[in-house]
Amino acid sequence: MRELVVEADGGSRGNPGPAGYGAVVLDPATGETLAEAAEYIGVATNNVAEYKGLVAGLKAARELFPDALVHVRMDSKLVVEQMSGRWKIKHPDMKPLAAEAGRVFPPGRVRYEWIPRERNKHADRLANEAMDAGKRGLQWEPSASTAGLDATAARNAATPPPSGPPGDATAGAARARAALASGAGPVAAPDTSGTGTSTGTATGSGAWPTAVARPTAPDDALFDAEEAVAASVASGDFEAEAGALAPVGHAARTEAPGAGARTTESGAPAAGPPGALAAGTTPAPVGTVHAPAAPRQGWTGPDMGAPATFVLLRHGETALTPEKRFSGSGGSDPELSATGLRQAEAVAEALAARGTIQEIVSSPLARCRRTAGAVAARLGLDVRIEQGLRETDFGAWEGLTFGEVRERYPEDLDAWLASPKAAPTGGGESFATVARRVAATRDRLTAAYAGRTVLLVTHVTPIKTLVRLALGAPPESLFRMELSAASISAVAYYADGNASVRLLNDTSHLR
Secondary structure (H helix, E strand, O other), X not given: OOXXXXXXXXXXXXXXXXXXXXXXXXOOOOOOEEEEEEEEEEEEOHHHHHHHHHHHHHHHHHHHOOOOEEEEEEXXXXXXXXXXXXXXXXXXXXXXXXXXXXXXXXXXXXXXXXOOHHHOHHHHHHHHHHXXXXXXXXXXXHHHOOHHHHHHHHHOOOOOOOOOOOOOHHHHXXXXXXXXXXXXXXXXXXXXXXXXXXXXXXXXXXOOOOOOOOOOOXXXXXXXXXXXXXXXXXXXXXXXXXXXXXXXXXXXXXXXXXXXXXXXXOXXXXXXXXXXXXXXXXXXXXXXXXXXXXXXXXXXXXXOOOOEEEEEEEOOOEOOOOOOEOOOOOOOOOOEOHHHHHHHHHHHHHHHHHOOOOEEEEOOOHHHXXXXXXXXXXXXXXXXXXXXXXXXXXXXXXXXXXXXXXXXOHHHHHHHHHOOOOOOOOOOOOHHHHHHHHHHHHHHHHHHOOOOEEEEEEOHHHHHHHHHHHHOOOHHHHHHOOOOOOOEEEEEEOOOOOEEEEEEEEOHHHO
């Protein structure tokens, strides 16, 4: 007979207040999500929402396998004890819901277990997504949900605390290879006991298996380059990276932009939009690790829980954008143009439809604050200002085109193109400095927003730097990334130091 796990939760913002529930059906052996359910239910109490979540979860399980044995896990002590028959049901609103839950499966086919709230994050996230949708006058849509990102945090056994900053692909890859090479034996399957251990103490009879041996991936040489420098390279620290791998660094590049840089018909580097990088006119970002082949990290290692997911939004156009002028943090701080305002509204509408953003953080520059404000108004969220997300200070080059800089400061431009440690004329920032700033900001934000989906409204250089560091890509990769105004990218940062680039330069909302 098929066995299933149902995790359910409900919440009320006011108790009573705007309420919603969430439920997920899981395969107990693999932890795979088989079905999700969530709904905004209007004004109700927490307990009513929890009971409705239970009913929805049981019905979803019955639709999948009508003859299944079901293990219900909830963080509501009240519901678990009442449905187990140990506590009386006195509240008139809960009696019919409890009776309905009891009719979904025959008696004896469902058993109940209380689990701590931190072990019920998947259902909790679904309930909050439903309440967020209700706040916008909508109902929860499965296609817009990211609750599955939190599922493994609620089902996996505790793992040793990681070292190194999240999102540092070099250090993360080295740790992954070390784990694969350790020969430590099988990896525990997702834990369904609710105890946070690999053995579990589920209540009732017929406890689910809690450990399944998995084959260990072969110890190959995929991460040799990263492992060779992981111990000495601090994320975003160009000096450490250049010292470890100088032969492939920017210091060896003496010509104008390298592979992938766009040029004009005359062969000169093409001028770029504000921020310069999108035009291919800047040097590649700091760091020089070349990863051999495609890292086969797979799914064999321990899951570190729900990632911090950064949705990276470049601001809308300003008057300088179509003229392809340098526009950093040391210039006139232009406002959005009419086109930029329309772009900001379009991206706000698209993000509201998705319904996954939980926090908004913005660069302090006006074009970002205005773009972030448009999104915040649609989502009903506040905007936090983060100085580390500002664009590069281009010094005396602010407001100039690439051609104008070439004409006025040819020697400074050549030096800048040859090394990320060179700063623009007049005391601007080098890209080495910017990368350190961006990496430090990333580390602060991933710690502050672990397990959350956060919109970062920022500029070309910070976004491309975050993507490049997440990939552990060579400097030349930056010349092969397009980043349009009001485009959306996304990177997920896991606690073990690894990162996953989910999206790059999506402009579908502008069409």
